[in-house]
Amino acid sequence: MRLRWFPFGLAMLLAAAGLTGGLHPAAADDHDDKRHDAVRRAVEAGEIRSLADIIADVRDKLPGDIAGVEIEREKGRWLYEFRVIDKRGRLFEVYIDARDGTIQRVKEK
Incomplete structure (x- = not known):
């Protein structure tokens, strides 16, 4: 499986920042910082696994390329x-438990 790094990297930046629409820019910055810090603390405390570890474990179990x-x-x-x-262009959302890396559900969009 091949990762598409540019969209993947952009998505990771947005996910890490916790960007959401409809918030006032100053409020969005505060919210983003808190969310980012919460995720970082959870990884550092061992409450959740890093994204790199999760990808390494589930890459071959996913129904296509990560977008x-x-x-x-x-x-x-x-x-x-x-x-x-997937190869036919179908979009899936795959939910993975961040603590143990198990696939919780797969939903076709």
Whole structure:
């Protein structure tokens, strides 16, 4: 499987920054910093695995190429949300537990 680094890198920057639409720029900066810090602390504390580790473990299990990644907190746990495009051009969202790297669900968009 081949990673598309430019879109992937751009998506990682956006995900790490936690960019969201509709917020006032000053409020967005505060929110972004807090989210980024929370993710960094979780990785450093061993609560979640780094994105590099997760990709290494799940790369061969994904239904296509990674087009983007976000991280979110859902019901008290961290999930990596991978956007994946298969060879036929179908888009999937793959949710992966950030703590143990297990695929939680796959949803075709």
